[in-house]
Amino acid sequence: MKRNSVPFWIGAALFLFAIALMTQIIDNQYPFFAGYVILQFVVLAVAWSILGGYAGYVNFGTSAFFGVGVYTAVLLFKAAGAPLAVQIAAAAIVGAFLGFAVGLLTLRMQGIFFSIATIALTIVIETSVTNWRYLGGAAGIQMQRPPVMAPFHSYVQMLFFVQALLVVVAVAIARYIQGSWIGRGLQALKDDELAAECTGVPTLRLKLLACVISGALMCAAGAPAAMYLQYADPSSAFNLNYSVTVLAMSLIGGTAHWAGPVIGAILLGVTQQLLAVTISSEVNVLVLGIMLVLFVVAAPEGLIGLVRRFRRNRAEGEA
């Protein structure tokens, strides 16, 4: 039974067209700087949700994958002057391998142990990178952007468009998983892993698959950040804030559907940009924490869940 994919792809094409148009007609650089960050979080949140939302394995290792993406790009650029596309592709491959390794190591652990293990992994990887002097060590490393290619006028505009492409890729993949047997298997194992396994669902394989895909996408999202900042240092690239932010965005948006993390990322991303500029970056994190706690306590299914409940109540009211 084929779901109708045409509206989705039309929407995706329109989205990319709008982004491309923006880069041609808007001169002010600020929207692109802010927009890049928001799009980056959309990719991260959607990627996170594949393992965290569909399978229910709350992964705190987003920071690890993001940081590895950044440093893979740094390594390739420094060692071989690799172009952006290669940096991103390589990051995705590294992310897939890392996801597989992390999965093998941690997916047998239940609940909180899995989550704690992913935090542990982040710190271990961060410490290892900090001790790798070729990549700049603790002090970080600076990079020079290569000249921008036509039709873009500025490098940031190009990065903005590239990140928009990654959004489309990530959402398309999440949407496919959600509607396929993979998604149904993940849903079953999220509800009750033992029952799923005894009903024929290959739980370990599905979890590993989710981990690999999620990891690849998160690393890919991190790769352009090296060029975006023209600078990378371990404590920023691996900052646990990424893990909490992405977690919050996905949970607040709602994890049952791919639109949830998209909505959550856009909402929180925009809020963050506003707060960071108008008040302070600390208040930014405070608001994030408070919203996370509020939603987890009061609206665990996120905004998507609230909308669904509202619609259901209205339908029942009218019936």
Place this chain on the structure above:
Amino acid sequence: MDLLLDAVVIGVLLGCFYAAVSIGLSVSFGLLDVPHVAHPAFLVMASYAVFFLNDRYDVDPLVAGLLITPLLFFFGLAAYRLYYETFERRGTDAAVRGIAFFFGVAFIIEVLIILQFGVDQRSVTASYIGKAWRIGDMRIPLRLVVAFAVASALTILLALYLSRTFMGRAIRAVAQDQEAVRLMGANPVRIKQWAFGVATAVLGIAGALLIIVAPVEPTLDRAYIGRTFCVVVMAGLGSMSGTLIAAIILGVAETIVLTLFGASWAPAISFAMLLGVLAIRPQGLLGRRS
């Protein structure tokens, strides 16, 4: 070789301090199964409270720790009530959300500390800070000895509480079989709430020790997630004597690596050990429960 011996001695002292800092988690996570990722954040919060009393009113840090203990107890009672009503009652995927909840709380605490005290390091002053004992060729900072003594006392006291008092035994009973406790007419939720209160109250002294041993800064809780969970998991959930032994192992391992390889590898030790234990022997080295 001398350097190594120094490291081991310091490591043992540090280890006992880690035990005091982790023992609350042994109760809240080890016995009560609460995914208390915010435990280190509570700890840091306590140490800032100690700083405040020491800085503003010249109260000795250990005394300050004692003073805030009852406050922390009630805070723990309230926190558990909120957690229970929201998560444990509702079962199923609540475990996942419970972790997210505590993570959110930890971040909120971090930011509130930054807003109130700023990001700079803070330390306390006391008569025993800044001096050192000479034993043979070794120089042992006096504050570590104080921390060692107080920590040991705290750990032993809590272990005795859990094994000798009525409430303590009730707590251990609830951890093993909630239903049986209910059938005997006691309210397991009340007992767990009390236990969580005790686990949080202990952080008063533990927080004082934290800021005595080294300066604190708002994001210190992140490093201590590794240390406390490493200790608790290595110990085998809920084992008090295991907590002490595991903590000493961690303390010694950290100091040895620090001595041999330098400070840049130190942050990863506890996390690496935690990963190792989780992967190989998740029931801990002295595991009693699985």
Place this chain on the structure above:
Amino acid sequence: MMAAGATEIPLLRIGALTKRFGGFTALDNVSVDIRPGERFGLIGPNGSGKTTLINCISGAFRTEAGTVLFRGEDITRLPPFMRTRRGIARSFQIPRPFRSMTVAENLMVALDFAAAADDRISAGQRRDSAMSILTQTGLASKANVSATRLSQVELRKMELARAMATHPKLLISDEAMAGLSSSEVDEVLDLLMSLASQDITIIMIEHIMQAVMRFSDRIMCLDAGKIIAIGAPAEVMANQRVQEAYLGT
């Protein structure tokens, strides 16, 4: 050890199975053959190792020693989902429904994942299969109801329905009748009987002795991880050790 010219290979052969939890031995050197098409009752006091045995057969537990052979194949090291795909299904003592799904969706998981690879049947056919199983178990009217809204007996039936949807050759029912009223017990018993008549081998764990007696061709009694009696129902029930195990001297 089979005599020359023996009739058929056992469907399930358990050989010297031992399972320990720390210092506690839950199953001690258990060996038994289950014949194809047999109706096999498994009884024993609480804690005697019945559910542990089921967990070892379905793959949820790894064993310290012993083998499990299913249709001649050694499945001792296989993960649970592979055993399910080869035709071993089980229900859980305390029902474990997929809470975010409807009753029909619960069955679809089984149909999507447990069907053998060569059963490439279409989604439409799978849906029909689900409905027919639901009709057989009396849950057809609840097909689109969320699993969270079922009553106890409906949950038990869905457990069995989901197990049936895996197209098993061996179905293990773990105390499906516990706590049900006598008419509900009869419903479940009839269901199991009709499954047995469809050539599905059934192992039934129950405490309701009348049901076990009516249902079983053979009964095995466990106590403290060991087999203390196995044979025809009347024999086993009359066995003194069995009576002692239950009455507890």
